[in-house]
Amino acid sequence: MIKVERIRKDLETLARFTATPGKGVTRMAFTPEERQARDYLEQEMRSIGLEVYTDAAGNLFGRRAGREPGAPVVMLGSHIDSVKSGGPFDGAAGVVAALEIARALQELGKETVHPIEVVVMTEEEGARFGSGLYGSRAMVDGISPEEMTGTFDEEGISKAEAMRAFGLDPDRVREAVRKPGSVKAFLELHIEQGPILEAAGTKIGIVESIVGIKTIFVTINGSADHAGTTPMPMRRDALVGASQVITAINRIAREAGENTVGTVGMLQVKPGSSNVVPAEVKFSIDFRDGKNEVIERVEREIKKELAAVCEAANLTYTWEEALAVPPVATEPKIIDIVAEAARRRNISYRLMPSGAGHDAMVMARLAPVGLLFVPSRGGKSHCPEEWTDYEDIALGAELYLDAVLALAQ
Numbered sequence: 001m002i003k004v005e006r007i008r009k010d011l012e013t014l015a016r017f018t019a020t021p022g023k024g025v026t027r028m029a030f031t032p033e034e035r036q037a038r039d040y041l042e043q044e045m046r047s048i049g050l051e052v053y054t055d056a057a058g059n060l061f062g063r064r065a066g067r068e069p070g071a072p073v074v075m076l077g078s079h080i081d082s083v084k085s086g087g088p089f090d091g092a093a094g095v096v097a098a099l100e101i102a103r104a105l106q107e108l109g110k111e112t113v114h115p116i117e118v119v120v121m122t123e124e125e126g127a128r129f130g131s132g133l134y135g136s137r138a139m140v141d142g143i144s145p146e147e148m149t150g151t152f153d154e155e156g157i158s159k160a161e162a163m164r165a166f167g168l169d170p171d172r173v174r175e176a177v178r179k180p181g182s183v184k185a186f187l188e189l190h191i192e193q194g195p196i197l198e199a200a201g202t203k204i205g206i207v208e209s210i211v212g213i214k215t216i217f218v219t220i221n222g223s224a225d226h227a228g229t230t231p232m233p234m235r236r237d238a239l240v241g242a243s244q245v246i247t248a249i250n251r252i253a254r255e256a257g258e259n260t261v262g263t264v265g266m267l268q269v270k271p272g273s274s275n276v277v278p279a280e281v282k283f284s285i286d287f288r289d290g291k292n293e294v295i296e297r298v299e300r301e302i303k304k305e306l307a308a309v310c311e312a313a314n315l316t317y318t319w320e321e322a323l324a325v326p327p328v329a330t331e332p333k334i335i336d337i338v339a340e341a342a343r344r345r346n347i348s349y350r351l352m353p354s355g356a357g358h359d360a361m362v363m364a365r366l367a368p369v370g371l372l373f374v375p376s377r378g379g380k381s382h383c384p385e386e387w388t389d390y391e392d393i394a395l396g397a398e399l400y401l402d403a404v405l406a407l408a409q
């Protein structure tokens, strides 16, 4: 069955394959560090009898045959690349959990109807070429030739060149696309990267939805007047207006529900002089929720507030939508299987949204997906201090072992 010692050994081994020893894990796509990690994983997969192959995009697979060779595959895994000086668990925890589940299946000698594939995705973070979720997009949408030749790392090497140097043929990248119906389900275990599970003392987060995101840029226009000679009632101060709206955004997000977040992270003031009344303020709004209707309601309320503030202060405004990503729902049937497995084993869990995007978000366009979170110490991630207890990863793997058996039968 699931053995925490093997999970520990895998993660400790993978953590050594870094470009920045002593400063966290730096393992970017198509680098010597990634090659070392792949070699290790390949060897582990082979040693338990999985059939190893790499797809045209560079995703690595370990396949366990099913009774019906042509049946849709149950796929599980995560990514192996990291950010610069990131932690040893982001991505790797899900890859190692998937590998351990495959080991347990082999030991149990369980035959399944559907084939099972452990997947090791690449360039999820986008830390090298700036184009994240590459491995999953290559399977679901296909990667365009423009992306292959038009995205570069810091040294000016294109993704196509890096792949060629890695022994892959970038011209064949579209062969990585999976046919609709060829994947029965995709399961990903990931560290939470937030503080909720640890704070609640809960072992497992079963993700119900991956949040949708809206990014808006608002510009408020007033007039630039002398800070000494213009009486207060005659001013059209764009920054005073913006500050009222920004305060309201925080309130609206708080009142919308415990899963809603709203952030103003960018503010530009023009002319930006201590002795001139601000004439123009541009600021960003980022708001997220797991439900589309909540996102739409929050947007309406913010717009209403903005219009009212500008009306009262004789200001004008523009509203420019820069990004709109709809929420993605995970598969209710998979949620039920995992929740039932948790209850049976007396493992604490909660249903929650994911505030960050993961490969599962992309894979949901191809197949029903499941996403499990395990606790992150202090909520920290993308830094060397990132930590998740090996025992918690093992608990997640146990729940997914049940799910894989249920889905692959």
Ligand SMILES: [Zn+2]
Pocket (backbone or CB within 6 Å): 079, 090, 091, 124, 190, 358
């Ligand atoms: Zn990740």
